[in-house]
């Protein structure tokens with residue numbers, strides 16, 4: 563039994579590629595080539611070099627002494643917040659821009675909600691001098707002005723999605739439409755472990771650098787490659803997939819996925835996808851998603867823009883269904899409190915997404931000699947206004 567993907571593109575019963583006929587050639591080209599390309603020595607070399615010199619990897623594995631003392635256990639933070647552009651997302655966009663180049667693509671499209679993935683994509687397009695078009699809901703463009711400005715400075719064109727609720731799902735539809743119309747020269751950079759096969763697997767492999775580093779860093783510090791727990795927040799699931807990746811089949815390493823409960827799991831305003839979700843198809847993948855009884859996708863809510871996605875990647879749906887990972891839902895209030903606590907105890911202001919993972923210590927008690935690794939997926943600069951409004955700073 564493996565918890566990783568099988569050769570048909572499924573994690574257990576989840577995954578696959580449920581796509582319109584018109585998209586088939588694009589997805590199939592990627593499926594046939596991605597593993598071959600990733601295995602090329604020149605690809606690996608260039609990827610590793612960029613992660614080192616451009617992203618700033620390896621990101622430290624930091625022993626959080628004061629947090630550990632407070633909760634009487636050994637807590638390590640994987641510092642993805644220190645990456646260039648401030649989060650883990652750049653690991654994936656660096657990988658995909660190299661993939662696009664190897665596939666001979668000259669034009670990049672992406673969708674973005676809060677703008678974080680749009681910025682990470684615009685960044686690597688600037689790095690490589692490749693045309694970049696980011697689709698973004700009109701409402702999100704108005705809400706996320708600083709990220710829109712960043713993308714423009716980086717040379718990307720931000721195209722508003724004007725239909726539907728004018729948010730992420732509509733931006734995704736526009737990006738897919740663009741890809742259908744430009745199958746030869748364009749690569750679509752998806753921002754998490756979602757979408758049709760092979761995207762979830764490809765993105766997980768690019769993010770797997772996170773657990774690859776944790777293994778040797780922990781060996782240096784604790785004499786073992788295996789922690790007792792790995793904990794990460796889950797929106798689409800890419801930072802968690804990266805932190806879990808090399809431990810998926812090591813069942814003595816316990817995995818905890820933290821989802822956003824928003825104003826409460828059963829408040830009607832939440833993004834606790836696994837717990838509330840039912841099997842369905844979203845963005846080309848069979849997975850768990852929040853939907854009404856007649857199959858309409860429910861609008862998700864979380865105080866953190868990066869976690870309010872109505873679905874979850876198929877790897878996580880399988881980890882949930884199989885019981886391999888424990889899923890915990892954290893409310894806005896619990897996350898904000900944990901974010902403030904990390905700031906005061908360790909001098910690290912986390913992204914609100916990451917704050918959700920730190921709220922685990924209010925829910926769960928660990929043993930004094932447990933080694934607990936938390937993936938600190940991003941830094942809090944982008945969330946300062948949210949923190950200011952919430953705490954009346």
Ligand SMILES: *Cc1c(COP(=O)(O)O)cnc(C)c1O
Pocket residue numbers: 649650651678753754755795796797798799800801802868869913915916939940941
């Ligand atoms: C986007 C984002 C997330 C959520 O995305 P995943 O694919 O679930 O990792 C989490 N943390 C930060 C800092 C983000 O920017």
